[in-house]
Each structure stands twice: as structure tokens, then as C-alpha cells.
Amino acid sequence: MSRIAVVPGSxxxxxxxxxxxxxxxxxxxxxxxxxxxHNPAKTAxxxxxxxxxxxxxxxxxxxIEGEIVVTSWSMGLLVDYCTDVGASVLVKGIxxxxxxxxxxxxxxxxxxxxxxxxxxxxxxxxxAHVSSSLVRQVASLGGDVAPYVPRAVADYLQHAD
Ligand code: COD
Numbered sequence: 001m002s003r004i005a006v007v008p009g010s011x012x013x014x015x016x017x018x019x020x021x022x023x024x025x026x027x028x029x030x031x032x033x034x035x036x037x038h039n040p041a042k043t044a045x046x047x048x049x050x051x052x053x054x055x056x057x058x059x060x061x062x063x064i065e066g067e068i069v070v071t072s073w074s075m076g077l078l079v080d081y082c083t084d085v086g087a088s089v090l091v092k093g094i095x096x097x098x099x100x101x102x103x104x105x106x107x108x109x110x111x112x113x114x115x116x117x118x119x120x121x122x123x124x125x126x127x128a129h130v131s132s133s134l135v136r137q138v139a140s141l142g143g144d145v146a147p148y149v150p151r152a153v154a155d156y157l158q159h160a161d
Contacts, residue, residue: 002030005089005119006082008073010039012046013153014055015135017127019062021093022055024121026066033085034059036072045136048072050156058150079114087116094120095128 007025011018011034026032036051038044046054055070073081082090090110092103107118130148138145139157146154 003028003089004031004033004085004087005029005091006033006035006078006085006087007091008035008037008078010042010044010132011036011051011055012042012044012132013051013135013149013157014058015127015130015132015149015153017093017095017123017130017148018055018132019058019064019150020124020127021091021121022059022068023062023064025091025119026064026068029066029089029091031067031069032091033069033071033081033087035078035081036070037078038074042133048074054150054153054156057152061150061152077113079110079116082116083114090116090118092118092120093123095123095131
């Protein structure tokens with residue numbers, strides 16, 4: 001039986017931290033779905049379709065191999081997407097105690113709702129401080145985001161209005 005996992009996130013934009021988690025998850029599971037989910041708690045910078053395109057470009061640029069689907073989901077519960085595609089696992093990155101506190105109740109509810117387990121991956125220490133909000137802030141103030149994001153994202157942000 002093939003193991004299908006979902007890596008969800010806002011990915012606004014995708015960072016080197018996200019890409020590290022995606023690459024390692026692709027090495028663990030037979031099929032990976034990277035899913036851009038609208039997070040109503042956050043004010044978005046990039047349109048969802050653009051985030052999907054940048055994730056695809058970044059995965060190609062990093063030469064991450066495997067069965068990887070990149071898509072978006074806005075139809076309700078994330079576990080419904082998991083059920084639709086036959087995924088039994090969600091993969092999340094844990095950078096700090098703040099992430100643990102945020103992710104723990106969601107992991108328990110997702111298991112209760114649909115039997116979907118959550119696997120937590122620890123970050124590469126080199127990227128542990130990187131977040132999309134940090135990238136958005138640096139970009140908005142005219143700073144160099146190249147150390148934190150894939151080249152496709154740096155290029156996009158440099159040429160965005
Ligand atoms: N290193 C490692 N991991 C990282 C890094 C980094 N530098 N940066 C981010 N991550 C991880 C995050 O911890 C997270 O696991 C993932 O990457 C995505 O991060 P973001 O910031 O792009 O996305 P979030 O946190 O805004 O996304 C939250 C979701 C939309 C995925 C979340 O809210 C969710 O699962 N929603 C489900 C909605 C639902 O069905 N709710 C009902 C049941 S709980």
C-alpha cells in the first residue's frame with residue numbers, strides 16, 4: 001500500500017524552511033501533496049495561484065524528486081482533502097514551542113475527525129528562524145530576501161510592485 005501524505009501551509013510565500021520539510025517528506029512518503037490552504041488568521045500577500053506556481057518552480061529548482069502534487073484547497077476541512085486523495089498523514093514543520101502549541105490541538109482534532117495522523121519534522125537549524133511573515137516584512141522594507149527563499153520567490157518578489 002502506498003503511503004500518501006499532505007504538507008499543508010499558507011506558503012505566503014514558500015521559504016527555504018518549507019522546502020526543507022517538503023524535500024525530507026518526499027523522501028519518506030510514496031506520494032506527497034503540497035497544499036496551499038487559505039489561513040483566515042493571516043493577511044495574504046500573494047494570490048493562492050501564484051503561491052502554487054512558486055512552490056512548483058521551487059521544487060523543480062531544488063531538484064526534489066518523487067510523486068509530488070502541488071495544489072490548493074479552500075473547500076472546508078483539510079482532512080476532507082486528505083480523505084479525497086487517500087492521504088493518511090499530515091506533515092508539519094515544528095520550529096519552536098509556539099509551533100507545538102499551535103499544532104497540537106489541530107493534530108488531535110484531525111485524528112478525531114478522520115483518523116489522519118500528523119507527523120512533525122524538526123527543521124534544519126539553518127532555516128529554523130525563517131518564516132513567511134519574516135520574508136514578507138523584509139521584502140516590504142526593500143531588504144534582500146535571497147537568504148531565506150528559493151530563487152524563484154526572490155525573483156518574483158524583486159519584480160513585484
Ligand atoms: N522550518 C520548518 N518548518 C517550517 C518553517 C521552517 N523555517 N516555516 C514554516 N514551517 C512549517 C510550519 O510550522 C507549518 O507546519 C508549515 O510549515 C506551513 O507554515 P505556514 O506558515 O506557511 O502555514 P500556516 O501555519 O499559516 O498554515 C496553517 C494551516 C493552514 C496549514 C493550518 O491552519 C491548518 O492545518 N488548517 C487546517 C484547517 C482545518 O481543517 N481546521 C479544522 C481542523 S483543526
